[in-house]
Amino acid sequence: MNLIEQAKRKVSGSNFLLMVTIVMFAIMYLAGILIYSRQGFGNMQTFMNMLIDNAGLIIVASGMTVVIITGGIDISVGSMVGLSCMMLAYMMEIKGMKASTAVGIVLLFGIVFGTVQGWLISYLKIQPFIVTLAGMFFARGLTAMISVDQIAILSNQNFLDMANKNIYLPFGAIVNKRGIKLFPFIHPSVVIALITLAVIWYVLKYTKFGRSVFAIGGSEQSAMLMGLNVRKVKMSAYVLNGFLSALGGFVFCLNTTSGFVEQARGFEMEAIASTVIGGTLLTGGVGTVVGSFFGVLIKAIIETYIRSNGTLSSWWNKIVLSLLLCFFIVLQSVFAALRRRRG
Amino acid sequence: MSDTLSLVKSKGRALVGQRLFLPLFALFLVLIVNVIKTPAFFNISIQNGVLYGYIIDIVNRSSELVILAVGMTLVIATGGIDISVGAVSALSAAVCVRLLGSSYDSYATPMVLAILAALTIGMICGAFNGLLVSKLRIQAMVATLILFTAGRGVAQLISAREIGGKMVPGQIIYVRMESFKGIGGFLPRVIVPTPVFIAAAVVLIFYLVLTRTALGLYIKTVGINSRAGRLVGINSTFIMFLGYVLCGLTASMAGVISSSRIYSSDANNIGLNMELDAILAVALGGNSMAGGKFSLAGSVIGAITIQALTTSLYAMGVTADQLPVYKAIVVVLIVSIQSEELKRWISARGGKKA
Numbered sequence: 001m002n003l004i005e006q007a008k009r010k011v012s013g014s015n016f017l018l019m020v021t022i023v024m025f026a027i028m029y030l031a032g033i034l035i036y037s038r039q040g041f042g043n044m045q046t047f048m049n050m051l052i053d054n055a056g057l058i059i060v061a062s063g064m065t066v067v068i069i070t071g072g073i074d075i076s077v078g079s080m081v082g083l084s085c086m087m088l089a090y091m092m093e094i095k096g097m098k099a100s101t102a103v104g105i106v107l108l109f110g111i112v113f114g115t116v117q118g119w120l121i122s123y124l125k126i127q128p129f130i131v132t133l134a135g136m137f138f139a140r141g142l143t144a145m146i147s148v149d150q151i152a153i154l155s156n157q158n159f160l161d162m163a164n165k166n167i168y169l170p171f172g173a174i175v176n177k178r179g180i181k182l183f184p185f186i187h188p189s190v191v192i193a194l195i196t197l198a199v200i201w202y203v204l205k206y207t208k209f210g211r212s213v214f215a216i217g218g219s220e221q222s223a224m225l226m227g228l229n230v231r232k233v234k235m236s237a238y239v240l241n242g243f244l245s246a247l248g249g250f251v252f253c254l255n256t257t258s259g260f261v262e263q264a265r266g267f268e269m270e271a272i273a274s275t276v277i278g279g280t281l282l283t284g285g286v287g288t289v290v291g292s293f294f295g296v297l298i299k300a301i302i303e304t305y306i307r308s309n310g311t312l313s314s315w316w317n318k319i320v321l322s323l324l325l326c327f328f329i330v331l332q333s334v335f336a337a338l339r340r341r342r343g
Numbered sequence: 344m345s346d347t348l349s350l351v352k353s354k355g356r357a358l359v360g361q362r363l364f365l366p367l368f369a370l371f372l373v374l375i376v377n378v379i380k381t382p383a384f385f386n387i388s389i390q391n392g393v394l395y396g397y398i399i400d401i402v403n404r405s406s407e408l409v410i411l412a413v414g415m416t417l418v419i420a421t422g423g424i425d426i427s428v429g430a431v432s433a434l435s436a437a438v439c440v441r442l443l444g445s446s447y448d449s450y451a452t453p454m455v456l457a458i459l460a461a462l463t464i465g466m467i468c469g470a471f472n473g474l475l476v477s478k479l480r481i482q483a484m485v486a487t488l489i490l491f492t493a494g495r496g497v498a499q500l501i502s503a504r505e506i507g508g509k510m511v512p513g514q515i516i517y518v519r520m521e522s523f524k525g526i527g528g529f530l531p532r533v534i535v536p537t538p539v540f541i542a543a544a545v546v547l548i549f550y551l552v553l554t555r556t557a558l559g560l561y562i563k564t565v566g567i568n569s570r571a572g573r574l575v576g577i578n579s580t581f582i583m584f585l586g587y588v589l590c591g592l593t594a595s596m597a598g599v600i601s602s603s604r605i606y607s608s609d610a611n612n613i614g615l616n617m618e619l620d621a622i623l624a625v626a627l628g629g630n631s632m633a634g635g636k637f638s639l640a641g642s643v644i645g646a647i648t649i650q651a652l653t654t655s656l657y658a659m660g661v662t663a664d665q666l667p668v669y670k671a672i673v674v675v676l677i678v679s680i681q682s683e684e685l686k687r688w689i690s691a692r693g694g695k696k697a
Contacts, residue, residue: 073484075426120675124682129424129484130622130632134674137619137667144664261664269492272485282482313512315496322493326475329486333479 017279017332018291025294028301036308044172044184050300055189056081056252057299060267061274061292062200063244068275069204069217070237071284072121072128076135077245078267080113082259083139084249089151089259092159099159107246113139114242118235136268143261150260153253162188163254189254196247201289213237217284266318273325274299281332298324365629365677366644373651381658394534397654405650406538407432407597410545411617412624412646413639414593417549419625421586422566422634423476423483428621430494431468431591432598432614435461437498439599440516440608445504447519454523462595468494469591470584477583491618498610517607527603538600545596549589550639562586566634616667623670624649626677 033042040046051058060077067074084106091102113135120131153159166185173183204210212233215223224230252264276282277298278291302320306312377397378384387396411428418425439461444451452460468490475486504514530537553559561582564572569579594614601613626632627648628641649670656666679685 073482075484075488120679123684124679125684126675126678126682127632129482130626130678131675133426133619133622134671136671137616138671141665141668141671144662145668148662148664266492269488272488276485282485313500315499315512318496319493319500322489322496325485326489329475329481330479333481336480 015279017281017328017335018288018294020331021278021291021294021298025298025301028298032301032305032308036305039308041304041308043174044169045174045182046304048169048184048186048190050297050304051190051193052187053255053303054296054300055187055193056248056255057267057270057274057296058193058248058293059196059251060245060248060271061278061296062197062289063241063248064271064275065278065280065287065289065292066200066204066213066237067128067241068272068280068282069213069284069287070234071217071220072234072237073272073282074117074128074132074135074238074241074245075268075272076113076117076132076139077241077248077271078264078269079136079139079143080110080242080245081249081252081264081267082261083143084110084246085253085256085263086143086146086151086259086261088159088250088253089153090146092153092156093151094147096155099156099162103250106250107243110242110244110246110249111239112242113246114239115235117242118238121238122231122234140261143259143263147259148261150258152258159254160257163257167191187254189251192247192251196244197289197293200244204289209233209236214285217286219285269318269325270299270321273321273328276325276332277328281336282329283336362629362638363641363644365680366627366641366648369627370644370648370651373648373655377651377655380655389534392532392534393529393536399536401651401654402539402647403536404654405647406536406542407600408617408620408624408646408650409542409643410593410600411597411621412628412642413545413549414590415621415625416628416630416637416639416642417562417586418483418590419622419630419632420562420566420634420637421583422569423583423586424622424632425469425472425487425587425590425594426484426618426622427468427472427487427490427494428590428594428597429614429617430491430498431465431594432601432617433608433610433612434468434494434498434501435465435595435598436602436608436613437501437610438464440518440602441501441503443518443520443523445517445519450520450523458526458599461599462592465591465593465595465598466588467591469588469594472591473584473587476587477580495610498608502608502610513610515607515609518602519606523603524606525603527600527605538604541596541600545593546639546643553639558582558585563636566637619667619670619674620649620653621646623674623677626674626681631681632678 035041060081064074064077087106087109088102091097091105092099117131117135120126121128165188167188168183168185170183173181175181204213212223212228215226215228216230216233220230253259256263274295275287275292276295278288278293278295280287280291299321302324303317306314306316306320374384381397384397387394387399389395415425415428439457442452442457442460443454450457472487472490475481476483499513502514502516503510503512504516506514526537528537553562561572561577564575564577565579565582569583572579597617598613602608624645625642627645628638628643630637630641653666656669661669
């Protein structure tokens with residue numbers, strides 16, 4: 001009896017939503033293996049490709065998770081990713097800068113951008129959606145100011161080496177038709193993404209800043225009464241998110257190796273959807289980056305489905321993801337209503 | 344002497360404190376800059392039987408924004424926001440044009456029915472947003488983000504054309520019939536552009552409904568304190584829901600006008616960045632972004648100001664892609680000025696100095 005009680009308590013709250021996500025991921029993955037076995041869905045490499053394609057999203061979704069846990073939102077991240085790509089492409093191709101310098105400048109810009117947004121939100125108390133909506137259009141417009149034409153990164157060998165380097169994994173090999181053993185591989189971008197994920201997970205769980213983020217999201221007033229510097233923590237969350245969206249932009253650029261105005265449009269939606277699907281409550285105070293990681297994987301599976309199918313228009317990606325986001329926020333809201341009734 | 348000075352000061356403060364001071368001042372500023380740059384700015388002439396001039400162009404082009412701003416004002420007054428208006432415009436336009444078809448001889452569906460269908464789609468989108476926000480109590484930003492992203496995708500799927508025996512989505516469909524151009528252009532023997540009439544009618548109807556019935560008061564109550572509203576017997580949920588439905592309706596009207604202007608539906612570009620313009624118009628109109636009191640007149644003046652700004656920036660050689668940079672800065676400045684924290688900070692500093 002006691003055990004059941006304990007189990008029930010464990011499954012409650014965000015754990016429940018996280019479990020729904022993980023179970024859903026498992027079902028979708030198995031279904032994919034069954035339906036699209038001929039297209040090689042079950043190969044280890046297919047899974048690795050999901051990570052490679054979405055390395056940038058993993059980073060951006062981690063930052064988004066932190067911001068949403070404070071009870072805020074940031075919809076400027078997609079434009080920031082696009083702007084970062086454009087800045088990198090412009091600095092390296094047109095100005096001939098070194099890759100390290102260009103990446104450094106982009107990351108610094110992300111921090112500055114996040115600081116301005118964070119200051120407006122936490123110190124001037126302007127609603128986050130207005131500030132980040134303005135930020136979204138600002139960054140997108142700035143991208144167009146740098147260049148209206150697409151810039152492809154072709155000459156910076158260091159950058160291209162980093163983008164295309166294959167890191168082979170020691171397991172999960174398949175034997176192809178000619179009898180050669182093929183090991184699955186990832187790119188450095190995946191390594192950066194997974195390290196970032198681990199760091200953010202650690203920061204949220206074991207540092208003073210991380211615990212303050214949860215406290216503020218739970219109840220800003222209580223956090224203030226507890227003596228936490230609410231403004232500073234909130235601002236730090238946006239600064240961190242600004243940095244992570246620039247880093248995500250860099251990693252995204254490793255995949256696309258180009259910059260253009262329309263790049264990463266709708267990326268903010270993907271980041272928010274991944275976060276919400278991963279069990280982070282939009283009301284704040286509850287969430288984990290591990291969930292967001294699974295959210296990204298679910299989005300990746302949908303994309304792989306649509307690509308494997310081959311006949312569906314790519315517009316379906318956005319539509320299905322939106323529907324999924326809709327489903328999960330409705331689930332969250334039903335969940336919140338149930339909890340209110342119980343409490 | 345000091346009496347006169349303080350009188351001037353207090354009068355000045357009263358003027359600045361007026362609700363419509365900010366939007367009118369901004370409009371005045373934009374117009375002055377334009378007159379200095381282009382002396383012929385206020386000239387109006389009649390060419391080819393229709394009115395012609397900078398001012399006419401600005402008023403004409405601002406029609407969609409004025410209509411959108413009316414809907415957005417209501418949503419923001421209930422304490423929400425709707426960032427899906429641009430996508431809903433594109434979606435409605437796609438529905439309308441797809442139903443009309445691109446035959447040279449006749450419409451595939453009567454024009455009235457096609458427009459009604461477009462408006463219905465707009466209201467359905469609004470109802471979807473409203474349901475999520477009012478009934479399920481989801482943050483308005485995230486709830487409307489769903490259609491913001493998916494709306495254009497659906498519009499692309501609807502904008503399908505038969506190419507080689509297969510329906511291919513994502514096409515630009517052209518309407519070839521002359522009468523469709525009347526909505527976004529000119530009606531025969533009328534010298535004023537039709538969109539101006541539509542915008543004026545929308546503003547008038549909304550103004551009458553909001554002031555002659557209790558609806559305006561209800562919306563204010565819900566925006567200031569929805570709980571208190573519920574306690575005095577106002578159905579807050581329904582009022583919020585209604586706000587989003589009306590916003591969807593105005594978005595679809597703007598979409599139909601836009602598609603008529605270009606005789607086609609372009610799912611990528613109709614209503615692009617309009618959500619920012621609409622929110623900016625409402626903010627510039629002196630409305631609080633936190634909801635509550637609102638002024639329809641302020642939003643309308645705000646919308647015309649934004650269009651004047653857009654036209655002026657175009658004239659200065661700024662491209663459409665770059666415009667949002669300036670507008671984003673203006674939005675942040677306006678909401679910063681409105682910020683209570685900044686006012687407190689400034690008054691605290693002023694106090695120290697004195």
